[in-house]
Amino acid sequence: MRMNRGLKQEIIDYSKEIGVDKIGFAAADPFVTLKERLRVQQEKGYVSGFEKGTLGERTTPELLLPEAKTVISIALAYPSKMKDAPRSVKGDRRGIFCRASWGEDYHHILRRKLNLLEEFIQKKVTGARSKSMVDTGELSDRAVAERAGIGWSGKNCAVITPEFGSYVYLGDLITTVPLEEDQPLEDQCGSCTKCIDACPTGALIQGGQLDATKCVAFLTQTKTMLPEKYRKKIGNRLYGCDTCQVVCPENKGKDFHHHPEMEPDPEVVKPRLEEVLSMSNKEFKKKFGHISGSWRGKKPIQRNAVIALGVFKEKSALPTLIKLLKEDPRPVIRGTAAWAIGEIEKSSETYQMLEASAETEKDEEVLSEIYSVLNNTQTTLRS
Template identity: 70%
Template sequence: MTGAQFKEELIAYSKSIGIDKIGFASSDVFTELKERLIQQQELGYQSGFEEEDIEKRTNPQLLMEGAHTIISIALAYPSKMKDAPRSVKGARRGIFCRASWGVDYHHILRGKLRLLEAFITEKVPEAEVMSMVDTGELSDRAAAERAGIGWSAKNCATITPEFGSYVYLGELLTTVYLPPDTPITDQCGDCTICIDACPTGALVQGGQLDSNKCIAFLTQTKDFLPDQYREKIGNRLYGCDTCQTVCPKNKGKDFHLHQEMEPDPEIAKPLLKPILHMSNREFKEKFGHVSGSWRGKKPIQRNAILALAHFKDESAAGELVQLMNEDPRPVIRGTAAWALGKIGAVNARKHLNAAKEREKDGNVAAEIDKGLNLLENHGIY
């Protein structure tokens, strides 16, 4: 059987197991990507979640000696939620980004890739295979671009002609030679809508992202959120979809092809106040199966506090006072203090002053002062 014949068999099999798009690429060094990553590193634009070794990220041979082919796969996920609950006064809600709707995509894609691995090794017993999703050394987007899945867009997403950028990506490295596909040429043209719409200016220019400014990254951090981004976060609990939702290439793209990706509205758009006092067990039971839970409950709780401040939800004041007074985590105590000032809640000054008298953590004390200053801005003395 020739490489071309085996490729056709693989394509047919991929469709039978629910892979929406598959592409094939050479395992040559990603020279242009290497140059971009070096520049990103020099500019301090990396998030810290990436593989640090640029050589491993750009040279497949370092991951598998004798590798010939990269197989890239894409699965389309929904962009619209059916029966989405409304966020109303007294019952405000947060939102998880679309990539965190449904079951954690890492599990879904790894399952598909394991089936591909088994299919390859059954047909070619001597073949070596290695698959990865998101957390692997290779760049999912660079592999997808070379394999003709889509083009790397100005918003740093991979846009497919069929599904827009609402796709999960994964790849498989193998020693089997399979004829490569032709990359899709860039179709962004002169459009800069995503760059103009980015809430924090994280899209420095087309295709270049300062991760440290990106809301998707900021929602995953565990420390105090920098002051200049607290209002920008809105009611986002995890991730940010702005650069995707404004993209003209995504207009009308909404696919419901995989039941496990369908969002539970009460999880994808949950009430904010119940999140504040969740135990670790309660958090895992409700959110543990979604990708947005991977950093644990602390960032989600901090973001829920910021979202309540965004809504100026006075009904949450009592719970925020309790967090400020009783929570053992400085980030939660301090963020709650700031939020009380932002909301301008009745009697907030009394509670903030009392907390300031007993607070021993310098960072929390500074947040209490910020809260008191915000109250002055509201004309509350």
């Protein structure tokens, strides 16, 4: 039995007071169709490995909170445009963090809102129990938001809201309190395939189906050597990818600055690439530790910075890259530096330097990168 609408309205009013941009209510029934979709994703090898929980836990709220009756979905709009963004120019190249990593880590922001909502409900209903999660929890934020009427699930695998487009962070709160549920919105993507067509790596297999292992956002977070076929696709992205959101017609003109803590620091989210490469762990944490894009540590970010310099063919960065190839203790960085050097310059001088590096290098993967560059350089010099 659903509780009276009075409490639901009180929760809605309070959510506005604490800065929640949109809130929706869904029944805590199992997500049956989602479970089947997730099973197919697993069978096809489309999962990233970052997912938490079993298929049952990811689709059955009552496994996470016994006697669950309602799942509340909240959305907070984030900015899509940056003021005073520094330019990336020859001799002073910069990388970029995706919009979802601008400002303070959104996990912290949403958890604070969800904690306040949780406390509010507990004050209103004696004995009420709840469990909240943001992004890294078992439940699919997207499926909950879709059921709760926050937005529809777009072909780009993002929840698209009529008010804010897909530039929203999502959070969930499962509660034992029965509340009247909202109606899902109709899919409004229609025949549009702009996101599918624009995906740099073809990770969007079809509308609403993503091969996470090909997604640039996922690839920027890996810690191993990045397959060569994806390096130029990444460009100067240090973390994440916004392409499928930027091309979406529903996001045209959408730019909201409701939350000061989400505002980007241009020097943080569009940093100088060579400065990123010279950072110690302490310096990295000081500059980037408060943003969500730092969660995997500095190694993937630095690897991506090396790739970016190679993609830019930035000659002024050659001394830095040669130093990394010769001195960096991490094989992934040395190997990537070898590739970037080969992209920037194919000369007899670099050939000799790479030959010398090959003589002292012990790691097979790095040697493979060096020999590949040597072969390409030799072909170029002959021609």
